[in-house]
Amino acid sequence: MIINIWLNGRQLTREIEADLLLIDFLRNNGCYSVKRGCETSNCGLCSVLLEDKPVLSCSTLAARADGKHVYTLEGLQPQAEEFGSFMADQGAEQCGFCSPGLVISVLAMEKELNNPSDEEIKEYLSGSLCRCSGYMSQLRAIKLYLDRKGAQEYERN
Amino acid sequence: MSAIDQPVRKKDAMALVTGKPVYTQDIAPKDCLVVKLLGSPHAHALIKEIDIGPALQVPGIECILTYKDVPDSRFTLAGQTYPEPSPYDRLILDQRLRYVGDAVAIVAGENEKAVEEALDLIKVQYEVLQPVLDFRRALDHEVIIHPEENWKSLAPVGADNRRNLCASEEVEYGDVDQVISECEWIIEQTYHTKANQQVMMETFRTFTHLDTFGRLVCVSSTQVPFHVRRILANAIGIPKSQIRVIKPRIGGGFGAKQTAVSEIYPAIVTWKTGKPAMIIYTRRESFTSSSPRHEMEIRVRLGADKEGIIRGIDVYTLSNTGAYGEHGPTTVGLSGHKSIPLYGKVEAFRFGYDVVYTNVMSAGAYRGYGATQGCFAVESAVNELAAKMQMDPVRIREINMVRQGQVMPAYYGEKLNSCALDRCMAKAKAMIGWDDKYPCKDMGNGKIRSVGVAMTMQGSGISGVDTASVSIKVNDDGFYSMSIGATDMGTGCDTSLAQIAAECLDCSVENIIVSGVDTDASPYDTGSYASSTAYVTGNAVVKTCAALRQRIKAEGSAQLGCPVEDIEIDGEKVYRVDTDESISLKDLANGAMCGNSNALSATESFSSPVSPPPFVVGMAEVEIDKETGKVDLIDYVAVVDCGTVINTNLARVQTEGGIAQGIGMALYEDIKYTEKGQMVSNSLMQYKIPSRLDVGTIRVAFESSYEPTGPFGAKSIGEVVINTPSPAIANAVYNGVHVNIRELPITAEKVYMGMHKEK
Known part of the structure; x- marks a missing residue:
């Protein structure tokens, strides 16, 4: 599927697998500040801002960010x-x-x-x-x- | 002093807090093969047949390795100085599987999905064997975990694989049975500490590739780069000269990364395929196949005279090393040698131990390294003695504690040259308001508040073994670059060692550039473990700076035309003491880059015959729910004697962090297995570590002694800070509800059951 994401203020259009997690999308696109500390949504290391709200990018599908603004420390x-x-x-x-x-x-x-x-x-x-x-x-x-x-x-x- | 005892910012701090790509995974080449392991579903089994054919057909799979593809030469993953005390009992892949999760096959492919698919397609027929899961029955069990002929113990640690015995020893000083038999008060109890996970936030990870010269380059999140070089050479069977190990920034270690948990797998893939490869442990893998704290059962017998003077201590420790012996023979020693010597009036002691193999994940090194387990046992026994005598547990320590100047027979006969334990106790008592709060106060709302105490010591490096080397050179304009082999794993030694150098060279900390660690370029260091960095590597910095100053003086004397005895340096310039004629360090350094034959650099090594102990007194205030037994930590006070504090911020944060980890051990953390040896607590959901809501308030103070053999009087701090919470919190629980918790963690269930049993 194709998604459009405003990543750190820049619009990106990418073809992704539907099950791609936001954390992997972000790291694949150079946002190395986003860390994975667990697989069970317990540690908070992967927190990013989705429409100004903090979310765990390890338990958010990249597709959920389609058409939305995502900020990582690279943009902050x-x-x-x-x-x-x-x-x-x-x-x-x-x-x-x-x-x-x-x-x-x-x-x-x-x-x-x-x-x-x-x-x-x-x-x-x-x-x-x-x-x-x-x-x-x-x-x-x-x-x-x-x-x-x-x-x-x-x-x- | 200008650079010492200061809250200097960590040199890498701003890069870390702004999220720069500095960790292993961040800097790996994009084309690394993804490496994953197939783990054994059985606690003890033999591979009868393994079929990798269908798995190899998965598109993108590069290589699948089984026990048939790896050298049949055993080694240890323990990062220790050669000849390692830990037995050579491992293969990269073995036909015999010794715990659930033990590696059956290595799969490498272009992407994670292909690798996952291939893992599912590997067909293995197992001959399932009876596992040994109860460590109390492991010794001389009919099932032998390491029956192989090429099992090897390199050091005289009392190991015998035919008996499931990884190490065994007994030492005695004086006639402990006689002394204890003369005592008015005797305590004999058994304490049980569980296996704990380090849970560093960055899980195990490594990438490998071949360089221009065809050598194997291993970039890894490790505390022990030089040991990893040797371990990889042993495991793969290639010369050490063919291996280069690089440590980038590390996301925490706590001892976990003193074992080469992840390095061998991508390394053998790269060596076989010539391609870059990377392994990233999931949190689950980090829980199930790693290197946790040794579970120990410790029997303590101690005797005191009618005044409460402790005259004899008898400790026996049974330690569970799991499937492999990493750090088995060494951790156990600290359970006695760092708990007994705290009691300075002991006339006789005995300390014996057995370390046994079982079919659970191998244990390893975890901050405190056996001292933590021993501290819980001996400090708890002393608290039980105080209770039996109806004596204040602070008081019993005040009249028994070891004092500066004493020789400590249970601490390898070392003389205690620096000790502020008495001042630590007094300060902690005042900070927590002990005299007002001991033993407890009923809050009138179904809750009781109570306080508890414990004290502890650790070492500063491994005496006679740990070796640190440091190289410093003068560059253009007179700035220095310092190469170290010690590994900053977040602890900040790149900064604290620069502070020591700056102090020695009379310059600013910014003027010292620090690099480490690359085994091709860095001077040798055993690595960052055993609380060695500030003391052992710190001393190497002092020694190197002294040698470098001599070289700078020699160059100055040549330039200023006078004997070297007349030359002094003040950090900015080199000058003649007789005439005040001078040359700036900048001019001297720049001049040394033109027509010069005198290298303005120095390399020195340091090893210490002693390991001066730092001390901590910990006091806990808890609130216990009388109805449920739930224990909440309200306040924790830790007063530390680490000698001179090098970096006030980092020492404080080390202490606060160690206390929090210790609180986790005391109240929550417990690696649990099913009766078949399957790990239950394999995620952060089942294995709870303290969040910021769980640690109450941690308050830290320093009461420094001055260690004459340390760099500017410093001792260590890294490990000693984790030891006190378990016994102090257990003591607080006793002082509140008269329940002795002798098995960690201190859960509501145990407290509740205790309250109802003893009534």
Whole structure:
């Protein structure tokens, strides 16, 4: 079948097998930030934005993205760098293999939740597993990042 | 100090957080053959007949290998220094299959669908044999798992394949039976720790290809590139000179990748076909055919006098190495040698063990490496002793703990030159509010909050064995490139070792470029395991920098026309101490690239006769549901003595991460098999690891001692941090509801059953 996808802002037309998963479509098209950590929708590593909502690309058919906008970190480099620098300042990335999926989810959370509490942050991101960090450094980075955004807005007003 | 004890960003951090293609699969050639394995459906079987004819007809299939196509020479996949203590008990493919998932055939093809189809078409007739699944009955079982004539043990570890015995030893110091018989208080209990999965986020993966010279290039997510070179040579039967191993960024290891789990399969495909090949383990394969923690049953007998002074400890460990012996003979040693020495007043001890083969997946190396299992057993026994004596478990440790300056007979007679265990205990106690919270508080809502404690030690590399080499050269404008053979697997050693170099060379961390690891280009290093990197490779960095400084001084003395004794370096320039005449390092370096015969580079190696232990005190606060027995972790405090901290961020995150992994081991993680040896827990659904909702709050502090033999006083941190959660949480459960959990994990069911049994 033929699908049209807006991938990171660029329109792509591709012939695919109907059972192709979105993660494989994305990696086949150069989006190597998208990682596979399991086959059971448990780890969150493969998270991407589909029409601005975070989805697990390992359990989404590429065909489902037909006519839609998909963003991976390849198309979100300034945002990834901005939040990522807070991660880097905490040493929170460690092996880094789960970082792209987490960054996608944090960017989505930022749009969805206003002033989230620690518990709300943990709840929102609970589908993003990490085996290196123990999560504390990520929480520190996320809070500092969100605080900074708040401070910037405060200054603007 | 400027570069040490700093929160320096990891050199690769921004590449990782922005999703750059830096891992094995991301950099593989597009035309790699897809390699997959057919796994045995039986826990123990012989292949009677195997027909690959129809499978070979599938379009796109390049090669199918069976036991008939591989060398009949045994080797081990354990990444250890030669001669490896782990027995040579493996073939790439064997006619005898020893666990469910053991490789029956290797299939390589142009795409995944063709390979999957071919796997389905391979027809195998098995002679199904009785498996040995209970490790308590494996020794001298009528069924022998490794009856083969060419099974081989290279080291004197007490192995006997005819007895299903992978290793055996007993050591005794003093007369432990006599000492314990004199004691007022005696505890004798048996503890059972389960096999656990490392669950690094990047599963096992490797690609291989032939280079311009026809050599085999193996790019792999490994902690042990140099060992992989030897293992591949052993397995395929080709000279080591024909192999090059490269490590890119690694998505976590935790010891899993100290075993060459995935490398041999694409390697033999490439060697046979000449084509690039890649294997990517699915999560399921990573669960079923890998290298988890050794299951251990540990009997502890200890005796204390009427004041609670522990005088004798007797430990016997039965370890389950599974189908193959990777890391079997070595992990078990730590269960005693890193648990007993914590008790500094022990007059006598005995430590014995047997390591047995069974028909489950082979065990391997996992962070903590036996010390974790021993810590659960001995710390739990000490907690039971305290309870029996009605003594505070913190107090019993305060009066018994090993102190700086002591010789530790159970730790190979090493003298303890740096130890802040006492300060760690005091700090942890204050941080968690022990005196207010011990033993427990009924919350009035059906829940009880309680606290528990444990302490632990590990080593810093393998004394007399681990070897690290480092090369540093001066480049144009005076920047340095440093080659290391240690493998950064996310832990950040490319950065922390650069910090050490920067400190030695009086320059910024940015001025040190780090590369590793490529066995053709990097200096030899045993690899990143056994908590060796900061200490062993760190010391090699210090030694190399000292040699390099001498070379720079020699060049300076030639240029400034004075004896080398009068030359000093301040990082920016080389100058004469008598006249202050100087030449900038930049000019010296650029000058060295024209008409120069003095190489401004140095390579040094380091190995240590000792392995100074780091220490951790862990304290847990839990909330127990009295109705269901469910245990929730509320707060975990870990206070660490790793000597001087090199990178404050990375040391903290290592600790937080290790504690979280330890919490998983304590509360959830358990590799389960059916009665036929089929693994049940083969996905992240059945094998739960902690999410960010499960770890409560983890709080970390450092109480540093100064290790005189370490680089700037540093010891290790990688492994020691995983050990305390199991015994500390078990202790908290006891302090809350008076149930001793002696078998991990600490599930609601066990707590509930305990509450109702003991009432």
